[in-house]
Amino acid sequence: MKRNLRRYLKSKLFLKYIWSYLFILLLPLVFVTVFIYQSAAGNLREEIEQSHLNQLTQAESIVDGRMKELGDIASRIAYDDRLISYRVHDPFYSREAIDALDQYKSTSSIIGDVFLYFHHDDRIYSSQGLSSLDVFSEKYIFQNWSKDSLMGDLNDVSFPTMRPADRVIRGTYRQQSLLAYLVPITPNSPNPHATVMYLIDESELTGLIDSILGSYKGLAYIFDNHGQVLAANNHGETINGLDTGHLFSLDPGIHSVELGGKAHSVVSTKSDMNGWTYVTLMPSDQFFSSVLHIRSFIIMLFSIVVLAGIGIALLLARRQYHPISALVDFANSKSRNDRGTGDALLPGNELEHIRSALQEYSSRADLQEPYARNHLLLRLLQQGEDRELEPDLLEAFNIRFDRSQFFVIAMERGELADPSQDYQDWQTLASLLAEVDIPGLRASAYSVELPRRDQMALIVCFDPHPAMESFIHMSRIVDAVRSNILEAFDLNPIMGVGTGYSQAGQLNQSFIEACSALEFHTPSEKGGITFFEKLAPASEEAFWIPKNVLLKLSQSLKQGSHDVSAHMIGEAMTSLKEGSPSPLLSRCICFDILNTMLKTASELGIHHITQEIPTSSAFQSLDEFEGQLRKLASHICTQVQQETKHKESSLKDQMLGYIDQHFMDHSLSLESLADLFEISPSHFSRTFKENVGLNFTQYIWQKRMEEVKRLLMTTQEPLKEIIGRVGYADTPNFIRKFKKETGYTPGQFRKLNHPDGVLLGEMLQD
Template identity: 60%
Template sequence: MKSDYFKSKLFMRYIWSYLFILLIPLAFATIFIYRSAVSNLQSEIEQSHLNQLNQTKTIIDGRVKELIEIASRISYDERLTLYKVHDPYYSREAISALDNYKATSSIIGDLFLYYHDDDKIYSSFGMSGLDVFSDKYSFHKWTQNGLRQDLNTLKFPKMRPADLVSQPTSLQQSILAYLVPITPNSPAPHGTVMYFIPESELTGLIDSILGSYRGLTYIFDNNGQVLTNNGNEESLTAGDLGALFKLPPGIHNQTLNGQSHSVVSVKSDKNGWTYVTLMPSAQFFSSVLHVRSFIILLVSIVVIVGAALALLLARMQYLPISNLVHFASSKSRSSRTSGNELERIRISLQEHSTRADLQEPYARNHALLMLLKYGQTKSLSADLLEAFDLKFDHDCHFAVVIGFDKRSHLHDSKDDWQTMIQLFAEVDFPGLAARAYSVELPQPNQLALVVGFDPSGQTPFGQMQQIVEGIRTHLLELFDVSPVIGVGTAYTSHAHLNQSYIEACSAFESNILTVHGSVTFFEKLSNAPERSTFWIPGNVLLKLSQSLKQGSYDVSEQTLQEALKNLPAAGLSAPHLRLIHYDILTTLLKTASELGIHGLTQDVLSKLNFNSSEEFEAICLDLAGRICSQVERDRTKEEHSLMDRIVGYIDNHFMEHTLSLEVVSAEYGISPSYLSRTFKEKTGINFIQYIWQKRMNEVMHQLKTTNDPLKEIIVRVGYLDTPNFIRKFKKETGYTPGQYRTLNTSGEHA
């Protein structure tokens, strides 16, 4: 009787009806899921590259700024005057000075000093004639006459594109030449500082942008000329390069060499350079190959099951009602199970597509931290603040520094600390017309608040007291802690938040030294008993000391000018005025001593015979500048040294399953967010990826060199979730651990 089913048109109509009902929605669902996977992956990669390009731009801008600053210091260095570099007695000291300047920047390959109309050029290797220099460094596209003309006539800094340089004692090397006239920004420069920058220094940086994806990265100068590119793909035509240079900053789709490309472009506000990354769009489809294979397999299974289900449903329609009910009840679960599996795939893809960029909280915190340290700068544009949803639309702004004693349970509770950071990420005080943003500071268990408010009927200081009291009460109610709080002065623009932050740090430091768990306002510090400060308020000297400790020259300059501006009009006697001057110098020298900066006292003593307040102010500003510069150098050196120690610590402890961001940050006394951000700047990858790669390499090594069971190896390297490790291992290598061991051991025996 079954063979008669297929002879019936009604039965065949049932079958085709059910098949169409199944296949049409299934086809649309499959296309939607696959397109969503590709689109979401492409969007995430493009956004990631946009962030990395901006980071690369910032780093390169900083390096170029360093080169200009080095040239400025060279122009004022008495050891490098034209007379001394020519003098046989002083020339060795000049060469040593150039060598020291060369060592201050990691991207400098060679450094040269040239004075206009001189037939000699000077470097850390010594003095040589221009003809000898041209023979030693033979550029393919930069003639000897062109070199001489650029050295003598250049009035503005200029970066030459990468060019092959032939040297007698080595192979050809691609080098960028950066020329800075000295004195910088002078309308009539008297010489030129020339840096040789190996192209590999820049390409090594921009290669990290693409990661595992194929593509090109270009750096254009402000005239559209290619300075350098990573050279991983064949070069583009001049027309394509011109089109890339003219693209506005952002993410674009562009057809180049007959292929569709995803193009990401950013532009530097400081030097006008344009950074462009382009990747073939086709590789986004290949990146979701495993998703496509899985979908095809799942569709095949569903089609087979659906065909069987259609046959059964048609038979149920064709047979008596009793048989139809029986078969429907017995097969309906299978249909729902298939549908649920597809639904779970769809939900997982949607969840994957809605994940926020993990770097956004750190970037937001970094932007606020830069605002506190340097005030409103060009790097913190209105668009950037808007992207982070940071609004500074109030009339007054001030900074608050909050710290917690080690005895507080917040010191040991990661969850409570993170909860507090999230709660204070943005806090509104409607009754006081105020809003606050939290900033996690590099010091552990410390955060700052950026507060904006609109003055009401009461005094601004009274309103500030109510806001701070509200913050303190909020902390006490939610976390049962009484923090140490320092409060800076309120300013009418958020551009002066660096001033308020320095004041808040001063108040906080004074608070720690006096009463724990209390609130100190910087404005009230001036009411403290004065000892040797005479008519200069004590909080001004405290602010001066704190600005030097923070390395903030802008704030220390303004503070010094504030301290000195009213002295001439005070009618003080000369001895009395000199005592006040000595008090200011004592503050500067004492702060330098506390920072471990020695050797300034003798230099200052030699300049004490000043004849006017202007000369004294110049001496103080010079001293403050030297202290701030040294603080910045020490801080940068300490950051590099600290990251080197942290990387070494991870290399020695990566096989411990308890190793985490919080454990390492506690070990070195820094905040987790600061460690996460700085670690990625140092290594190029985030903390979790670095540990995973170390463990992955160790597992691969032990698979090749031992016969130990896989589970034992995985647990030994600190990874407790064996199934998840195997899945990630196969995704990264294309093999299961067992297949990897078999391939490598068989290869060795062969």
């Protein structure tokens, strides 16, 4: 499994399948994830921003309310009889004024202390009592508010003013960050006579914001309408003044700013009452922490789905690639090269390799199709009806036996009309007659090359004409074929024509009849047609065996066709029984049949059949005699078949011996060998493939390749001379085929296998 996976991962096609499935998975997944994230995060972000803005607005409203509350307190102080100037200065009523101020102080939780100052007075009043300004300035030491400025502001302020938070030393040790809120009284009067000053702890204001913001930890600022920072809660962080001014200039709402190289979220709101601006500033990852949690969850979920998708993509890609891999393995196992590629993937795409292999196989099939087709038809002529002769096989070779009548024409080349005419014309004729259509006579024909190089057969299928006798119809078909041959090739072949039959399975009988008619033809005639039906006229005595039956019997024995010979013996004996001759004449006729068989056996060179000859007692019963004749026919046919196999085996040895001696001859070809051994090229190719396992071209190439490899490994001859020696003229084409088969160029092969290959590789280039 691991080995296959490693092999798959080396395949570009397999990786392409994986990426295709991942693309199909990831594309919608990315869109869906982005949509879900944008929708969820956007809604949550909007909720967080709006909630935070509402909270800050609420803080602003509370502070505004407290400021209004202080204004109201100042108004009450202005109209409080206990706090009028003369009563405050009066020693008797001063204690009552102090208590009144203390009461006003207690009415607001943000007031740290409250002071009442009458303009141009040298004293100031508080809930703690009456003190001179010198004592007050010593008790409250402001870092950025001098005594003179303090006196000026107390005397000159004409509208409520909030001073920014300042560091104040109270007494000798205590420091506070306080805001001073100055309210002139009578409020809104153009000529106020006094000023109420509230000292407010800065944390009272920023604490309001912090309490409303809850768990958010950031910076909070309150700016006055001039951009001064009234109060701030930095939580230990600081920003420069430029950044502070930038915060004040932002419009109310929510903003994203870059501070110190880090993204921050800013929420700003502005009071309609006093123009103060409230700002909170915090890192975006804190402000949108919930959004970040959602993003992290979605990323994690996305990663899990992607990992699962990768696993699924691997399974689907493997499932899709597996049959392709099997096809590649099959193509490699059936390929002509012997490289032993193993698990190594061939260069290029596997589909291209399969396509190339299919083209190669198709080329081989196209090359072998005529021979396979001829072998199929020859088997039909020799054996007749064959269970292995499937309709699909006939259809594959475009052979259609869809007519009602069938007969065979056996042809022999005979004498050439033109002595200079080459034997190639006969081969061309065989190719042209491979499939013939004669529409005027409603006939079609298929040629079959016979084992002898100058003989062929023609299987004719036709539909009888209603107004024409079957024999006349057959004669016209034969004349049409002969006329076309004479016209196209100037050949005058000898023809023997068998009887017509209604079934394609009886073509073997028609073939034997055609061979008998061909054999009976007179050699002195210049071409001609012999019909088996016209060989012997009907006998005057009905019981005599027709001559054509004896001819057919003899020919069937020569062909080794046991079925036809048995049929002929049966037909002869039936004819004899129906004639009812006298016993003596019957014995003579039986001897006639026996003599025909013995004469044929003698012509075939079969002499050791004495034990198979019927005894004299067999002549007492025609049935017994018929059985003895059948046994004799079977023995003769068996001998013929064995002799044929022996000849083919001997022929194979002769052919291989000749090829092994002459395979380096560039003129060696299938046709030249067929001519040399006097057999047809079709029969030669079929016999060679059946006995060797390779076709002729493959065998020659293999022999030449072995010789080239041997010479490369053992000699220092230049490559071009080696290729020429083995009979190959096209050097570049040979190098391409050599590399395709071995995986190396001849030069690389020599370097790897020659003892001095490294040095030779430098001297001998392809």
